[in-house]
Amino acid sequence: MAEIIKVEHLAKTFGTNEVLRDIDFSVSSGDVISIIGASGSGKSTLLRCINLLEEATGGKILFHGKNVLAGDMNEDEYRTKVGMVFQSFNLFSNLSVLDNCMIGQVKVLRRGKEEAREYAMEYLSKVGMAQYIKAKPKQLSGGQKQRVAIARALAMNPEVLLFDEPTSALDPEMVGEVLDVMKALAESGMTMLVVTHEMAFARDVSNRVIYMADGRIEEEGSPKDIFSNPRKEKTKDFLSRFRSERGE
Amino acid sequence: MIYIVQNYGGSLLSGAATTMAIALICTFLGCVIGFAVGLLQTAQPHKKDGAIKRGILRVVKLVLTAYVEVFRGTPMMLQAAFIYYGMGSVFGINLGMWSAAIIIVSINTGAYMAETVRGGILSVDPGQREGARAIGMTHMQTMMYIILPQALRNIMPQIGNNLIINIKDTCVLSIIGTVELFFTFRSISGALYTYFEAASVTMIIYFVLTFVCSRILRAIESRMDGPANFDLATNDTLAFTSGLTKYNDKTGGLH
Ligand SMILES: Nc1ncnc2c1ncn2[C@@H]1O[C@H](COP(=O)(O)OP(=O)(O)OP(=O)(O)O)[C@@H](O)[C@H]1O
Ligand SMILES: [Mg+2]
Numbered sequence: 001m002a003e004i005i006k007v008e009h010l011a012k013t014f015g016t017n018e019v020l021r022d023i024d025f026s027v028s029s030g031d032v033i034s035i036i037g038a039s040g041s042g043k044s045t046l047l048r049c050i051n052l053l054e055e056a057t058g059g060k061i062l063f064h065g066k067n068v069l070a071g072d073m074n075e076d077e078y079r080t081k082v083g084m085v086f087q088s089f090n091l092f093s094n095l096s097v098l099d100n101c102m103i104g105q106v107k108v109l110r111r112g113k114e115e116a117r118e119y120a121m122e123y124l125s126k127v128g129m130a131q132y133i134k135a136k137p138k139q140l141s142g143g144q145k146q147r148v149a150i151a152r153a154l155a156m157n158p159e160v161l162l163f164d165e166p167t168s169a170l171d172p173e174m175v176g177e178v179l180d181v182m183k184a185l186a187e188s189g190m191t192m193l194v195v196t197h198e199m200a201f202a203r204d205v206s207n208r209v210i211y212m213a214d215g216r217i218e219e220e221g222s223p224k225d226i227f228s229n230p231r232k233e234k235t236k237d238f239l240s241r242f243r244s245e246r247g248e
Numbered sequence: 249m250i251y252i253v254q255n256y257g258g259s260l261l262s263g264a265a266t267t268m269a270i271a272l273i274c275t276f277l278g279c280v281i282g283f284a285v286g287l288l289q290t291a292q293p294h295k296k297d298g299a300i301k302r303g304i305l306r307v308v309k310l311v312l313t314a315y316v317e318v319f320r321g322t323p324m325m326l327q328a329a330f331i332y333y334g335m336g337s338v339f340g341i342n343l344g345m346w347s348a349a350i351i352i353v354s355i356n357t358g359a360y361m362a363e364t365v366r367g368g369i370l371s372v373d374p375g376q377r378e379g380a381r382a383i384g385m386t387h388m389q390t391m392m393y394i395i396l397p398q399a400l401r402n403i404m405p406q407i408g409n410n411l412i413i414n415i416k417d418t419c420v421l422s423i424i425g426t427v428e429l430f431f432t433f434r435s436i437s438g439a440l441y442t443y444f445e446a447a448s449v450t451m452i453i454y455f456v457l458t459f460v461c462s463r464i465l466r467a468i469e470s471r472m473d474g475p476a477n478f479d480l481a482t483n484d485t486l487a488f489t490s491g492l493t494k495y496n497d498k499t500g501g502l503h
Contacts, residue, residue: 080384090379
């Protein structure tokens with residue numbers, strides 16, 4: 001499968017705090033990669049560096065072979081191809097649901113209004129939010145907001161979609177509706193990189209799992225490798241701690 | 249009182265019109281200045297900018313801060329005298345009454361608005377900017393379509409406040425001879441020696457002006473908020489908005 005993103009020796013420090021160290025991995029078309037790890041291990045920072053919301057302090061991010069960090073590619077153009085779904089939704093609160101899904105297409109991709117509306121409706125239908133086009137974000141529940149945020153990201157037709165704990169800010173009864181949408185996306189072949197604490201999602205939906213600890217990739221493998229035969233002690237500890245917390 | 253209204257009604261009305269015109273124009277221009285200054289003050293240098301660009305930005309910010317502090321920190325009446333007579337005696341420029349009045353009140357309002365706008369921009373959730381950047385919007389687009397509209401909504405009450413203040417504060421322009429409402433009041437009371445009656449009539453006029461303005465601004469605010477409820481789109485409108493072909497009854501709608 002074609003490689004889309006390759007991260008090489010990525011590093012990030014905040015002051016003297018080394019948050020990411022020597023991160024290496026790659027994302028190929030159709031991959032659904034779950035990133036798991038303890039709080040503070042650098043998962044969000046990794047996604048934010050990939051999306052250029054944080055500036056990495058070392059290493060390379062290659063997008064189809066072009067080093068984005070070295071300016072081989074226009075940053076804004078790169079961002080349209082790498083979508084992001086945030087824990088806190090970040091829907092534009094001054095715009096309706098429909099406009100949230102259209103503005104990027106019209107202003108950034110320069111699509112015509114009609115075309116943009118068709119794409120927006122297509123993806124809003126996919127996430128089951130087509131009826132809510134006139135609503136403002138604050139009129140929606142958390143799960144609905146997140147589904148609109150997913151549609152907004154999809155409407156840009158990105159090659160990869162990054163998710164940073166998309167269900168962590170949701171009430172438990174709304175987690176399912178968002179996970180269902182993500183699962184359907186994964187099945188439709190969307191390339192996804194998902195930071196999550198939903199171990200069932202990581203195990204059942206993704207084809208690869210990355211376990212992070214202290215800013216490093218501690219272990220990477222298939223869900224079966226990571227969940228059934230973890231090689232590293234840290235991974236075992238994390239998973240058993242996680243299971244006991246959840247009472248599994 | 250009736251006598252005043254009958255004989256001076258016309259000049260009171262034209263004084264009121266002058267006051268309103270100055271207040272409206274100056275609040276508008278003040279907002280424009282305030283947005284420009286507030287935008288520059290919240291601008292962050294791009295990470296790839298060189299030392300020169302950073303230096304220029306810092307100097308510009310310093311000058312703007314000085315402007316804001318000086319004009320907020322001194323009485324407008326003195327600013328009016330300073331600019332009007334100062335331009336005349338130092339530079340030999342004779343500003344007309346109108347342009348002097350408009351310049352003074354605008355830059356004074358601008359100084360207040362700059363702080364308000366800066367606060368308004370900073371009060372917008374940083375997630376809004378990240379959401380916009382994440383779909384590839386440039387800094388300018390993010391500001392234009394996402395941040396400023398929200399900042400504007402947040403500071404609408406203060407804009408209204410400024411308009412009300414300007415309606416009342418144009419009275420200090422009587423010092424440079426602008427024939428606005430307060431100037432008219434002084435002429436009437438000077439001619440008739442009926443301070444109480446003249447003051448009553450003038451106060452009523454000021455109050456009507458400010459009250460009507462604040463109601464109109466409230467209405468504008470609630471219009472900006474949009475309806476409190478939204479309609480669920482029906483299949484018909486969905487088919488219409490999606491161009492008939494795309495909307496699929498089975499996948500659309502609620503789960
Ligand atoms: N803007 C910042 N400035 C300084 N330090 C930061 C900043 N953002 C994150 N950090 C630090 O980086 C480390 C990693 O944070 P990060 O948010 O990436 O962790 P995480 O794995 O996403 O955790 P969680 O599961 O709680 O979301 C933390 O120690 C955090 O304090
Ligand atoms: Mg995080």
